[in-house]
Amino acid sequence: MARPKEFDPDHVLDAAMNAFWSRGYAATSAQNLVDSTGLGRGSLYNAFSSKHRLFQEALTRYGEERTARQEALLEGPGTVRERIRELLMTVVEEESRTDDPDDPGPRGCLAVNAAVELAGLDAEITAQVRRIFERMAEALRAALARAQRDGEIDPGRDPQALALFVLNSMYGLRVLGKTADRRALAGIVDTTLSVL
């Protein structure tokens, strides 16, 4: 009934997501998005209406992907402590700066970046970020509650409080990762885990 799209919307969203992830929202121009997605301006605006909406869709996609992956990681085999250590060490690896001077450095977490850049300035995006944060907190809470049932962790502790504590450490790593080296970050992971 009409001409079909020539692009895969998910690929385009991935490309846009990477552009926003590397530069941030404000510093990513429509031209950058045209270049990185390969679409023409018309197609891009026809499909996504505006830079703002494109960012929202990219952030949603990021949130789905990430939280799903991290939920799977937490539900994997081994003790919950081991699972949480792996979760945090994945962040450490992602944030570790290399010695290559051409390396643009770690990109952090798109949701954290969006929170810092846009929370308070953009209610919609703030709400999206909150949903992502809450979903991650819930995944951690469930894992910790499981550890309590299994006798791995003191059942007297508040699993929700512990979950927020771990999440807080994780987001701290996203910030300190901008300047700290891998050893320092790994030490923080050790100290964080000593609470559990």
Add this chain to the structure above:
Amino acid sequence: MARPKEFDPDHVLDAAMNAFWSRGYAATSAQNLVDSTGLGRGSLYNAFSSKHRLFQEALTRYGEERTARQEALLEGPGTVRERIRELLMTVVEEESRTDDPDDPGPRGCLAVNAAVELAGLDAEITAQVRRIFERMAEALRAALARAQRDGEIDPGRDPQALALFVLNSMYGLRVLGKTADRRALAGIVDTTLSVL
């Protein structure tokens, strides 16, 4: 010998600092800076050369002020645990969102905001941020080492590692503060302090 400046550079820097703090670097326009400082465009550029340099000077001023205040807080009376609790609870208060819908929400920490927005894209600012982070870590390390000498904390622990852990929690609060409420943040502070 020449016409004297009609403005106080420190006041102007404070005004610019607040503008950048509220909106971020990229989203703060030269016009915003003209409006918030009250200077004419010419005077602003004559005194600070460029938006980038103005940001650097504002960030430097922020770093001096903040680290000095936090060093003083850590060196104050009482146990080091109490001092660190007060430091973290100050952050919690700063980041606590009110129920007022007109409240633009917490602004976070300018150094953390700069790290997230600009690290990897701007080597000079990344270096400045690193200096601020390291100075805060050192202040914490000194306080923790003092607590060890005083028998308040197990002298077997690595004070540098503990300092980075506390700093990491603090920067995590700057992120989670964008969406979490005061109770959640206060709980994170409690859990963080349970390590010491």
Add this chain to the structure above:
DNA sequence: CCCATTCTTGACTCATCGTTCCAGAACCTG
């Protein structure tokens, strides 16, 4: 009290911003 110097004001430059528009191409249904 004049002159070299620096500061102030705001109009101006020109590049780039996000977005719109349009002419042609591609498709599906009938």
Add this chain to the structure above:
DNA sequence: CAGGTTCTGGAACGATGAGTCAAGAATGGG
């Protein structure tokens, strides 16, 4: 294979970005 519809590529739009500049005003040393 005609007609209705949507997609494509890129030119064009008005607005705004960062930064410049020129003309006048304020200063203090000679």
